[in-house]
Amino acid sequence: MAGKNKEAFTANFKVDDAATRKVIADRYFAIAGTLRGDDAKSIISSRAECTGYLAIGAAWTGPADGTTFFCPIMKKNPEKLSKCVRMSWPGVIMHELSHNARLFKPGALDTAQGPAECKRLSTAQAIKNADTFNMFGQSMALNTVC
Numbered sequence: 267m268a269g270k271n272k273e274a275f276t277a278n279f280k281v282d283d284a285a286t287r288k289v290i291a292d293r294y295f296a297i298a299g300t301l302r303g304d305d306a307k308s309i310i311s312s313r314a315e316c317t318g319y320l321a322i323g324a325a326w327t328g329p330a331d332g333t334t335f336f337c338p339i340m341k342k343n344p345e346k347l348s349k350c351v352r353m354s355w356p357g358v359i360m361h362e363l364s365h366n367a368r369l370f371k372p373g374a375l376d377t378a379q380g381p382a383e384c385k386r387l388s389t390a391q392a393i394k395n396a397d398t399f400n401m402f403g404q405s406m407a408l409n410t411v412c
């Protein structure tokens with residue numbers, strides 16, 4: 267790993283060793299595989315409305331059943347990555363699918379949100395933090411450090 271990719275990896279995971287790279291790569295491969303439809307471990311859908319406690323979030327994932335759904339408020343967020351934005355569709359999908367414990371165990375938690383909080387986590391925390399998968403994934407796609 268070199269350049270911006272290495273910088274983004276160490277910013278998010280604090281280390282750049284083979285063992286950590288493998289753990290992270292395996293998790294993104296699982297996320298990518300389920301998005302390609304290689305397995306039946308995720309069900310991704312949208313809801314016509316999100317009321318009550320569902321209104322506090324834009325998307326939700328049931329870690330055990332592998333169901334992710336998006337709320338109508340997500341329509342206000344960018345569909346494509348052009349800059350680091352916490353609530354872009356690609357970023358939120360990476361975040362949400364990392365919660366799916368059917369893809370890898372343990373499913374990620376919501377320990378920290380956004381680039382500043384995520385970068386304060388230890389390696390062990392970052393590996394298990396959903397928004398780190400959002401921020402690092404965007405960093406790789408945009409060749410920067412989000």
Ligand SMILES: [Zn+2]
Pocket residue numbers: 361362365375376396397
């Ligand atoms: Zn989350």
